[in-house]
Amino acid sequence: MVEAAGIERAVKEDLEDALSHGILVSNLAARLARKLGEDEAFCHEMARAGMMHDVGKLRLCEYLYGRSAGTLGIEEMKYMRLHPKLGREILRESGEYSDLVIESVYHHHENYNGSGYPDNLREDKIPYGARILRTCDVFAALVSNRPYRASFDKDTAIKMMIEEVRHFDMKIFLAFLEMAYDEAFAEIEELIQEGNEKRVFADAPIQEEELIKLVQTDASECPV
Ligand SMILES: [Fe+2]
Numbered sequence: 723m724v725e726a727a728g729i730e731r732a733v734k735e736d737l738e739d740a741l742s743h744g745i746l747v748s749n750l751a752a753r754l755a756r757k758l759g760e761d762e763a764f765c766h767e768m769a770r771a772g773m774m775h776d777v778g779k780l781r782l783c784e785y786l787y788g789r790s791a792g793t794l795g796i797e798e799m800k801y802m803r804l805h806p807k808l809g810r811e812i813l814r815e816s817g818e819y820s821d822l823v824i825e826s827v828y829h830h831h832e833n834y835n836g837s838g839y840p841d842n843l844r845e846d847k848i849p850y851g852a853r854i855l856r857t858c859d860v861f862a863a864l865v866s867n868r869p870y871r872a873s874f875d876k877d878t879a880i881k882m883m884i885e886e887v888r889h890f891d892m893k894i895f896l897a898f899l900e901m902a903y904d905e906a907f908a909e910i911e912e913l914i915q916e917g918n919e920k921r922v923f924a925d926a927p928i929q930e931e932e933l934i935k936l937v938q939t940d941a942s943e944c945p946v
Pocket residue numbers: 775776805830831
């Protein structure tokens with residue numbers, strides 16, 4: 723059992739991480755929507771969805787930290803796959819978010835080739851906003867420091883995304899590439915740097931490498 727102070731620290735660190743990741747995805751998603759020619763109202767909704775996309779994880783983390791000694795067992799980690807559903811519930815309950823935001827959050831782990839979750843949706847069955855979030859979320863994760871690895875630079879991150887390009891909507895991905903090599907992207911790079919200076923290689927209660935492997939398995943293995 724983790725000491726109460728340990729749980730509190732872990733939750734606080736996770737909250738800080740989630741905030742910094744949320745801010746980055748929010749900025750990326752709004753800019754990408756603009757690049758795709760969407761109107762300001764839509765871009766604003768994408769900014770909100772980007773900020774809130776992992777909100778379900780925070781509720782799960784408190785539960786998970788409370789019952790494991792530093793690392794999570796496989797069964798417990800499988801619960802992490804529930805975070806889009808929990809996120810949808812949280813946003814619905816609040817009554818402050820549009821269907822566009824809620825659906826984008828709920829489907830932000832769907833892959834274009836149908837290998838994602840929660841519903842194994844593919845191609846244009848995946849809500850447009852969720853396809854935008856997916857692209858931004860993966861990039862943001864790659865360029866950020868993780869407890870077990872340093873961040874990748876922009877070029878390496880994009881190279882890695884190209885290797886997994888079947889996960890993304892090509893039209894959105896091409897717009898993302900264009901945006902990433904715009905001069906204006908310097909502002910985003912500053913944001914990335916700020917986030918990475920805040921937290922480097924801290925001890926992590928969740929082994930994210932295992933988690934990533936887990937989320938890439940068949941959605942039918944989800945225990946719920
Ligand atoms: Fe997520």
